[in-house]
Amino acid sequence: KINLVHGAHRDGKRPDEAMKKWRGYGLGQFIHWGLYAIPGGEWNGKTYNGAAEWIRSWDGIPKSTYDSLIYKFNPVNFDAKAWAATAKQMGAKYVTITTKHHDGFCLWPSKYTDYTVANSPWKKDIIKPLVDAYDAAGIDVILYFSVMDWNHPGWRYDIKTEADSIAFEGFKQFTRNQLIELLTLYPTAKGLWFDGTWDKSWVKQAAFADELEQELRKLRPGIIIGSRFRADEYGKRHFDSNGVLIGDYEQGWERKLPEKIADVHGNDWDCVMTVPENQWGYNKAWKGHIKTAFELIEMTAKSVSLGGNFVMNFGPQGDGAIRKEELQLAKEIGDWMKVNSEAIYNCEYAVLDKQDWGYFTKKTGSNKIYMLVFNTPINGKYRVKLPAKMGISMAAPLSNPGVKLKIEEIKANEYFIEFNNPSAKQPFVITFETDTDKKSNQNYEKAKT
Numbered sequence: 001k002i003n004l005v006h007g008a009h010r011d012g013k014r015p016d017e018a019m020k021k022w023r024g025y026g027l028g029q030f031i032h033w034g035l036y037a038i039p040g041g042e043w044n045g046k047t048y049n050g051a052a053e054w055i056r057s058w059d060g061i062p063k064s065t066y067d068s069l070i071y072k073f074n075p076v077n078f079d080a081k082a083w084a085a086t087a088k089q090m091g092a093k094y095v096t097i098t099t100k101h102h103d104g105f106c107l108w109p110s111k112y113t114d115y116t117v118a119n120s121p122w123k124k125d126i127i128k129p130l131v132d133a134y135d136a137a138g139i140d141v142i143l144y145f146s147v148m149d150w151n152h153p154g155w156r157y158d159i160k161t162e163a164d165s166i167a168f169e170g171f172k173q174f175t176r177n178q179l180i181e182l183l184t185l186y187p188t189a190k191g192l193w194f195d196g197t198w199d200k201s202w203v204k205q206a207a208f209a210d211e212l213e214q215e216l217r218k219l220r221p222g223i224i225i226g227s228r229f230r231a232d233e234y235g236k237r238h239f240d241s242n243g244v245l246i247g248d249y250e251q252g253w254e255r256k257l258p259e260k261i262a263d264v265h266g267n268d269w270d271c272v273m274t275v276p277e278n279q280w281g282y283n284k285a286w287k288g289h290i291k292t293a294f295e296l297i298e299m300t301a302k303s304v305s306l307g308g309n310f311v312m313n314f315g316p317q318g319d320g321a322i323r324k325e326e327l328q329l330a331k332e333i334g335d336w337m338k339v340n341s342e343a344i345y346n347c348e349y350a351v352l353d354k355q356d357w358g359y360f361t362k363k364t365g366s367n368k369i370y371m372l373v374f375n376t377p378i379n380g381k382y383r384v385k386l387p388a389k390m391g392i393s394m395a396a397p398l399s400n401p402g403v404k405l406k407i408e409e410i411k412a413n414e415y416f417i418e419f420n421n422p423s424a425k426q427p428f429v430i431t432f433e434t435d436t437d438k439k440s441n442q443n444y445e446k447a448k449t
């Protein structure tokens, strides 16, 4: 083991109530909104091929021209309650909202910069009504904050000269001030989702970032901060020089999912996912593959089956309305969650071998198992392998608990659960219970039709 001062300060999952609640969220909403939503990936009729929220970095636009978008920020159709209602209907249990993205525009009236909503035609705070609306909807709020800030004169990609170092010191204090300001103005926020922390300038600030993280945790006990905030003193990010996760959960699953349980190293994690291939901010022309509700539901099931949460991104339009395609996806996902969310909320990795038909989840603190089916076997027989000595109780469709499904023990601790569901067009859930002291063949009803 290497002796580290600014590595991980804790190993393993956080045991406290705040983190237990986070662990059980299952499904979340990401909101990427800011000045970039106004051009929406297009400028003077030309489309920008990168991610819409990175359009400022496109050579085709003079930076000052982009920065003057502040004078066009007037989202007349912004309705915080409507956004929260969409998330509620979808079944999201938490929301991560951009307070400031890489362009440095603040959606709250920060007193540490002029580049905020206060100096736009809109004038008003955007974050406060959002936090209030989501809190009222019972959806926990996490504040996204980009450390990298293209608008601040003190931002540097690396520290090469004494002048860089002096400028960056000012930037570090500005960053600290804004974070304390956010936690003070929005005390109900449950966490901070840091981004824009990969450049050398910030990676070299192990001591400062470690002290700042500890200060924020003291200011807001229980606050949840992921692995993307800070590097250790050897520049190691997410996992320190001893391979221990820095922060409360792994924050590396951006637009990708783990394949198997070994990939998550026993840590908490969430996956943040775009609906198109790679657009977080609003992009008028949603080119390429747009994920369907089916795909997003499967990613949610897969995430929970591997002990994580799934966070689906929304990129509201410059006028503040959510685009109709995202509203439609929220409805379809919400309709599925209405019937099946018991297999998602407060569920965890079931410690069972994955089978071809789909994913297992297990209700935390119980022996209830859920089989989330995405591929129906032609013979209607669903294979389940249990650890030795573990029995299986009666199985039933989650949506119809009265139907006792036939369970056939085909060999030691291996079963076929029979369920012919030819009309299925949507993923569905079968549920059963396990018991630890297996009394072979006595733990489930013999077939009843």
Ligand SMILES: C[C@@H]1N[C@@H](C(=O)NCc2ccccc2)[C@H](O)[C@@H]1O
Pocket: 032, 051, 053, 054, 195, 198, 254, 272, 280
């Ligand atoms: C959550 C997303 N993170 C921002 C981003 O720049 N991701 C690209 C990226 C991801 C990981 C390392 C470097 C760069 C995107 O703009 C979104 O805000």
